[in-house]
Amino acid sequence: xxxxxxxxxxxxxxxxxxxxEADVVVxxxxxxxxxxxxxxxxxxxxxxVLERTSGGGGTSALSTGQLYLGGGTAIQKxxxxxxxxxxxxxxxSAASGPGQDDEKIRxxxxxxxxxxxxxxxxxxxxxxSYYGEGSYTPTDDCLSYSGSELASPYRDIAKxxxxxxxxxxxxIEAGGALMRALVAAVEATEADVxxxxxxETLVQDESGRVVxxxxxxxxxxxxxxxxxxxxLTAGGFILNKDMVARYAPLLAKCAYPAASVGDDGRGIxxxxxxxxxxxxxxxxxxxxxFTVPKKLMHGIFVNRQGQRFINEDQYQTVVGEAALEHQDGxxxxxxxxxxxxxxxxxxxxxxxxxxxxxxxxxxxLGMPEGxxxxxxxxxxxxxERGEDPLFHKAENxxxxxxxxxxxxxYSTKNALYTVFTLGGLRTNTRAEVLDPDGEPIPGLYAAGxxxxxxxxxxxxxxxxxxxxxxxxxxAGQAAKRA
Amino acid sequence: xxxxxxxxxxxxxxxxxxxxEADVVVxxxxxxxxxxxxxxxxxxxxxxVLERTSGGGGTSALSTGQLYLGGGTAIQKxxxxxxxxxxxxxxxSAASGPGQDDEKIRxxxxxxxxxxxxxxxxxxxxxxSYYGEGSYTPTDDCLSYSGSELASPYRDIAKxxxxxxxxxxxxIEAGGALMRALVAAVEATEADVxxxxxxETLVQDESGRVVxxxxxxxxxxxxxxxxxxxxLTAGGFILNKDMVARYAPLLAKCAYPAASVGDDGRGIxxxxxxxxxxxxxxxxxxxxxFTVPKKLMHGIFVNRQGQRFINEDQYQTVVGEAALEHQDGxxxxxxxxxxxxxxxxxxxxxxxxxxxxxxxxxxxLGMPEGxxxxxxxxxxxxxERGEDPLFHKAENxxxxxxxxxxxxxYSTKNALYTVFTLGGLRTNTRAEVLDPDGEPIPGLYAAGxxxxxxxxxxxxxxxxxxxxxxxxxxAGQAAKRA
Numbered sequence: 001x002x003x004x005x006x007x008x009x010x011x012x013x014x015x016x017x018x019x020x021e022a023d024v025v026v027x028x029x030x031x032x033x034x035x036x037x038x039x040x041x042x043x044x045x046x047x048x049v050l051e052r053t054s055g056g057g058g059t060s061a062l063s064t065g066q067l068y069l070g071g072g073t074a075i076q077k078x079x080x081x082x083x084x085x086x087x088x089x090x091x092x093s094a095a096s097g098p099g100q101d102d103e104k105i106r107x108x109x110x111x112x113x114x115x116x117x118x119x120x121x122x123x124x125x126x127x128x129s130y131y132g133e134g135s136y137t138p139t140d141d142c143l144s145y146s147g148s149e150l151a152s153p154y155r156d157i158a159k160x161x162x163x164x165x166x167x168x169x170x171x172i173e174a175g176g177a178l179m180r181a182l183v184a185a186v187e188a189t190e191a192d193v194x195x196x197x198x199x200e201t202l203v204q205d206e207s208g209r210v211v212x213x214x215x216x217x218x219x220x221x222x223x224x225x226x227x228x229x230x231x232l233t234a235g236g237f238i239l240n241k242d243m244v245a246r247y248a249p250l251l252a253k254c255a256y257p258a259a260s261v262g263d264d265g266r267g268i269x270x271x272x273x274x275x276x277x278x279x280x281x282x283x284x285x286x287x288x289x290f291t292v293p294k295k296l297m298h299g300i301f302v303n304r305q306g307q308r309f310i311n312e313d314q315y316q317t318v319v320g321e322a323a324l325e326h327q328d329g330x331x332x333x334x335x336x337x338x339x340x341x342x343x344x345x346x347x348x349x350x351x352x353x354x355x356x357x358x359x360x361x362x363x364x365l366g367m368p369e370g371x372x373x374x375x376x377x378x379x380x381x382x383x384e385r386g387e388d389p390l391f392h393k394a395e396n397x398x399x400x401x402x403x404x405x406x407x408x409x410y411s412t413k414n415a416l417y418t419v420f421t422l423g424g425l426r427t428n429t430r431a432e433v434l435d436p437d438g439e440p441i442p443g444l445y446a447a448g449x450x451x452x453x454x455x456x457x458x459x460x461x462x463x464x465x466x467x468x469x470x471x472x473x474x475a476g477q478a479a480k481r482a
Numbered sequence: 483x484x485x486x487x488x489x490x491x492x493x494x495x496x497x498x499x500x501x502x503e504a505d506v507v508v509x510x511x512x513x514x515x516x517x518x519x520x521x522x523x524x525x526x527x528x529x530x531v532l533e534r535t536s537g538g539g540g541t542s543a544l545s546t547g548q549l550y551l552g553g554g555t556a557i558q559k560x561x562x563x564x565x566x567x568x569x570x571x572x573x574x575s576a577a578s579g580p581g582q583d584d585e586k587i588r589x590x591x592x593x594x595x596x597x598x599x600x601x602x603x604x605x606x607x608x609x610x611s612y613y614g615e616g617s618y619t620p621t622d623d624c625l626s627y628s629g630s631e632l633a634s635p636y637r638d639i640a641k642x643x644x645x646x647x648x649x650x651x652x653x654i655e656a657g658g659a660l661m662r663a664l665v666a667a668v669e670a671t672e673a674d675v676x677x678x679x680x681x682e683t684l685v686q687d688e689s690g691r692v693v694x695x696x697x698x699x700x701x702x703x704x705x706x707x708x709x710x711x712x713x714l715t716a717g718g719f720i721l722n723k724d725m726v727a728r729y730a731p732l733l734a735k736c737a738y739p740a741a742s743v744g745d746d747g748r749g750i751x752x753x754x755x756x757x758x759x760x761x762x763x764x765x766x767x768x769x770x771x772f773t774v775p776k777k778l779m780h781g782i783f784v785n786r787q788g789q790r791f792i793n794e795d796q797y798q799t800v801v802g803e804a805a806l807e808h809q810d811g812x813x814x815x816x817x818x819x820x821x822x823x824x825x826x827x828x829x830x831x832x833x834x835x836x837x838x839x840x841x842x843x844x845x846x847l848g849m850p851e852g853x854x855x856x857x858x859x860x861x862x863x864x865x866e867r868g869e870d871p872l873f874h875k876a877e878n879x880x881x882x883x884x885x886x887x888x889x890x891x892y893s894t895k896n897a898l899y900t901v902f903t904l905g906g907l908r909t910n911t912r913a914e915v916l917d918p919d920g921e922p923i924p925g926l927y928a929a930g931x932x933x934x935x936x937x938x939x940x941x942x943x944x945x946x947x948x949x950x951x952x953x954x955x956x957a958g959q960a961a962k963r964a
Contacts, residue, residue: 008690008757008917008919008921009757011688013688097731098731098732099727099728099731099732206493206495208490242920243918245581246581246759246761246762246908247761247762249579249580249581249938250580250581268918269918269919272757272759272917272918273757273917273918275490275491275754275755275757277728277754278760279728279729279763280728280729280764281761281763281764282762282763282764282765283764305790305872305873307789308787325807325808326807326808368871368872369871370860370863371860371871371872374856374860378852378853378856381852389850389851389853390787390850390853391787426728435490435754435755436725436750436751436754436755437490437751438724439490456731
């Protein structure tokens with residue numbers, strides 16, 4: 001039970017001898033760890049990457065390989081999309097709250113083009129192509145709208161542009177291609193990688209400075225000295241049931257954690273053991289995958305009262321969060337015979353509840369009499385005119401739903417709510433880990449899902465790899481000054 | 483800027499001499515601190531209570547002086563109400579989630595009668611009388627329904643009983659009477675009290691044991707040794723804007739913090755500095771005070787879409803939380819000429835928006851055409867029959883609303899949303915403070931709003947004084963075994 005071993009810090013005085021040493025010790029070898037290692041190595045520092053599994057990859061390798069990038073990247077330009085750091089900032093600041101970190105967002109937007117170029121220079125492949133709306137790119141194409149840029153209210157806050165940049169690889173899981181490139185880039189440096197090394201705790205000296213880690217290597221405990229910096233890039237905590245229960249109990253209702261073994265919160269707890277602050281620990285990215293095939297987006301979501309509660313063209317993480325947090329995870333997607341089809345993401349029970357009329361559907365769903373009937377009549381009356389006065393769904397998704405009807409159960413008990421945690425260690429724009437008073441803990445850095453990053457709450461796809469790669473780099477760069 | 487001074491722990495080795503000492507050092511002299519001091523003193527330990535202001539009281543003294551107690555207290559019996567620990571547990575467990583601490587709730591319910599008797603034995607006055615529904619008791623009466631016991635769904639989960647026990651005192655602020663009694667009880671012990679002593683940080687030895695505190699006394703820093711225990715009972719963090727921004731950004735929208743100067747989060751940060759876990763930091767008690775005069779509860783709340791979203795007879799903290807968290811803090815209370823009156827709790831703008839018809843009101847409120855009209859028609863049709871198929875509001879509050887109409891603006895910008903934090907240090911049933919691995923930090927205890935307590939999320943009035951007094955006592959008792 002690795003996750004249950006105490007993460008409390010070890011005093012440096014208890015370490016009698018060091019088994020290994022490096023200027024920079026990186027804990028975890030996903031995208032964030034790789035980028036940290038590359039930059040620290042480029043700065044002339046000796047680097048040791050510790051990875052608990054047998055090799056680089058982490059949750060990044062299991063992801064869709066999409067990074068949220070913009071402000072006018074080469075691919076945005078090649079595909080004819082205008083974008084600017086300012087429009088990107090406006091969107092992210094509005095969509096990533098409440099409580100978003102505007103300082104991080106600003107820095108990221110201002111440097112997003114440079115970051116894209118850096119990734120390309122380090123061998124990450126992107127195709128010069130536009131896929132379309134929606135975050136999944138089953139082809140090897142690159143650009144897509146991976147947030148709510150085109151939906152109300154964001155389309156009126158910032159000029160929309162597609163900013164999801166998916167790494168070139170056929171199939172949905174392009175994270176593999178990303179990590180192959182980053183691992184190759186690490187291998188081209190002087191950085192050392194030690195696999196099968198499970199970090200257990202930080203070592204801190206009397207002044208509060210983090211000076212190393214204790215890791216389990218080949219079944220033996222080793223003390224590993226970090227002369228300048230320990231960089232925690234060890235994932236989130238969605239696989240740690242106890243942590244989810246006490247910090248983010250709602251997330252426990254989601255069926256499918258998007259995670260790899262490292263996402264047991266150990267990195268976060270190691271930081272807390274050394275006095276770090278952990279923030280937004282209640283927040284998760286909650287994906288409700290209902291948008292493929294896209295015609296399902298013509299349907300309307302209703303709650304137990306038969307009421308609509310969101311414009312269904314908002315990004316699926318926003319819809320998922322609204323359904324889970326505000327509707328108790330109990331919602332239905334109402335469709336007609338033209339819009340109904342089997343959804344791409346499976347439902348436990350995918351047999352729709354049907355009704356020849358709205359009244360019959362309402363009865364079959366056990367909804368209060370007259371409630372869903374009104375919702376459908378109201379929606380249809382306005383959709384006919386291309387309007388959605390309640391939630392301002394975009395006109396291209398507005399079409400009256402005509403009987404007979406079908407309803408798909410998108411409750412947490414039935415649908416593939418996909419979830420990972422967004423809360424974590426509090427860091428500043430230099431990727432320094434802060435204590436509850438906002439003071440940096442000397443020698444300690446973090447990036448990726450071990451931290452609370454660009455998105456405090458509202459999520460757009462590609463932000464986690466953005467967080468990881470960009471602030472991983474920042475951590476690696478900062479180690480030089482440490 | 484006391485709240486900005488670092489709370490990071492001091493190593494014991496840095497303390498060259500101790501200025502004061504006691505077996506037990508209690509930080510903060512509200513209800514929790516007083517009860518901890520009484521019990522520790524009763525156990526034969528020397529006690530020193532440190533209070534940053536000039537005397538005992540804290541936020542407890544500013545409160546309504548209501549404690550959530552039940553299971554068959556003498557007053558419940560005298561007033562003819564049946565209750566049991568089991569029914570009380572069923573209610574609290576259902577109403578205090580998601581993420582409620584069933585172990586604490588169970589212990590509290592099982593010992594609630596004993597706790598009531600203890601309070602009485604220590605001079606806390608309660609009148610043998612029943613006031614009614616609603617948590618405010620402007621008279622000197624005792625019992626009231628101070629939660630959602632009578633509302634759906636709770637009335638079907640547990641047999642309702644009034645459990646709000648307000649200390650005997652005329653006027654709403656009976657917390658003064660509570661604290662006068664508890665301060666007198668402390669004065670009857672051997673415990674010492676040092677006022678104007680602002681605790682700044684904990685002192686921890688190399689083994690991780692908390693062995694004292696550093697406090698500012700008479701403008702001088704003093705090191706105060708605790709031979710057995712430091713007990714943190716220093717309030718919540720609603721007055722610390724930075725902490726609210728990073729842990730609980732939604733709460734910043736509430737106009738009125740229910741707090742005293744100590745609620746700046748220092749106690750929580752002192753604990754975190756020593757490696758403590760802090761949980762549910764996003765959660766607040768959000769009171770939307772709209773229930774006085776009670777006829778306002780016949781109105782219906784609607785959101786910007788003109789939809790109802792809750793049964794308005796749920797407790798005002800549940801309504802407040804729903805309005806703030808799920809409706810973006812933008813809601814209206816719709817009334818007719820019979821139910822309209824000036825609310826007791828002031829509104830910034832208390833001029834109602836009016837309409838001769840539902841259509842006119844809807845237009846004047848800027849709601850989508852047809853939305854509020856339907857909501858009113860639907861509500862009225864069923865209220866006529868004593869039914870509320872959407873939310874099951876209790877029949878005694880159901881009456882059709884007939885034109886002309888008036889709407890009161892209960893948005894966060896206009897209404898007196900009253901708020902305090904419910905998140906804090908993680909403690910077990912012995913009031914031991916735990917680290918992120920669930921291990922007790924030796925020598926450290928906490929109670930009251932410095933901790934996450936009985937209510938993880940849903941709140942019933944009287945739970946904070948319950949938390950404070952009961953687990954304050956537990957901390958004082960535990961110190962004997964420390």
